[in-house]
Amino acid sequence: MLSGGIGGATFTQGLLGCVDDETEITVIGNTADDIWLHGLKVCPDLDTLMYTLGGGIDPERRWGRAEETWAVKDELAAYGAEPTWFGLGDRDVATHLVRTQMLSAGYSLTDVTRALCVRWQPGVRLLPMSDDRVESHVVVDDEESPSGRRAIHFQEYWVRLRASVPARDVVMVGIESARPAAGVVEAIAEADVVVLPPSNPVVSIGPIVAVPGIGEALRTTTAPVVGVSPIIGGGAVRGMADQLLDGLGVEVSAGGVGTRYGARATGGLLDGWLVDTSDADQLDVLEDAGLRTRAVPLYMSDEETTAQLVRDTLALAEEARA
């Protein structure tokens, strides 16, 4: 699995319910939306995966910890410590403290993630895409800047601005020199199936496949590579993504995202691409692009619909292998 946060975590949880205990699942998490806040290293996607699979996620928000409290956040605001727009819950802060202290002591993010998972037992091997610092910055208009634009951290765009202004570009700072984390390339090369769950193609899956070596591993693995469209009926399941993708000139459609990844046969990343039943009209354009595709229900509204989507995804992978 190559995964962002919520969509990937939900899909992976469904996957765990569909496989036997012998099945080994490696989840390669996006780290390009990681951010340093108040001296703490925060890894939103890794934490969403860890908390969701480990049973600690807030079931309503779908990020952060269940039964969370906010004393630290309120106190930081009372000190005037910026930024105030990112919600660091008290329980969550403990995760970041452990992570930050281990990183300061010289451990890699891979080591730290493994250590945190000793507690959470997510049932998968959770790997960061890279131990190197990569940060997605979004270019927005800024009248006060001489260039008329400025780049802000993805989290500022997403959490503070709620994607309410047009995104002119996304710059992945550090991506050229980032190396895949230990085990990432091997996991892809040796996989039976590689799945891209419904995650944002630009800021979640995008950075993972942009790490030098990971795209190549996807193109050359003997495993089928299949993905699930994060776009349903012409809109992202979580609405803010529409605005982001639209501003970047990405066609906000199941077919647009699938053809953007492209078919492995023609130098792309995918063998197969699942779209929602409401997007059945996109099948032709995807097939024309060389992708094996099917229209099935994509909404993961409960355990059963998620399980069925997992089965449909694995079935498409088997078709692609054949």
Added chain:
Amino acid sequence: MLSGGIGGATFTQGLLGCVDDETEITVIGNTADDIWLHGLKVCPDLDTLMYTLGGGIDPERRWGRAEETWAVKDELAAYGAEPTWFGLGDRDVATHLVRTQMLSAGYSLTDVTRALCVRWQPGVRLLPMSDDRVESHVVVDDEESPSGRRAIHFQEYWVRLRASVPARDVVMVGIESARPAAGVVEAIAEADVVVLPPSNPVVSIGPIVAVPGIGEALRTTTAPVVGVSPIIGGGAVRGMADQLLDGLGVEVSAGGVGTRYGARATGGLLDGWLVDTSDADQLDVLEDAGLRTRAVPLYMSDEETTAQLVRDTLALAEEARA
């Protein structure tokens, strides 16, 4: 004021109620019980002073924040992150986050303390004794060590062991190369009165006067230097100090502690020393040592008794000046 935590904070609070708005008070806080915990720089005495004078202290515990919660602590324990014996409250953690981030950015502890006090408005200028790292370590017996002893951080001795084993020695790691923080020596040199409030002579006042330059400033200031005994009726007001002092061979009596500081006229640090009325039998030994002394009620049990002690202390200083 040269101050440790609770006793000094309580006395200083009383002092603020006894002086006019024009009076400038500088409190030089002990930093030798500072400790790094979970990657955070914790300054127990500075924080007790800041929270007490700023109205944020827990009134029962007399350390840490009022209406404190403990989610971070519980979560750190769930991760198995050591140590688990030090109670970092959620609100308190925010203080340490702001401090640690500023220190990491290159600010001095003096700068950081000033910044934190912008919020707390303690009504005094609060200075750390030094910006350099100094840590009191307590030497205790250890059968498993080849030397039969080992040194542990003061906080471990105090908080984890609750001073329940004999202290063989106190080592102030880093003290030789520590420099007084900016403003400390000047504050003592230019003071009208220097007060040692009732704080532990070994682990609170001891480190402050051991910083090279601070003891000399006390010996040479034109201001009278007066102190208040932390020992009442042959015991420390907060009992654990007895065990610590006893183990170190310090006579646990008002007279013993006063003569240990010694009179400035004979190379010591004090002009005057207040003892409790119950310790009036100690006046002779103190006067023999060259100290101006009086027996007055020392228990700061409420606002009025604290105010009276402050007045008695300032009166003794005026006597010493004359």
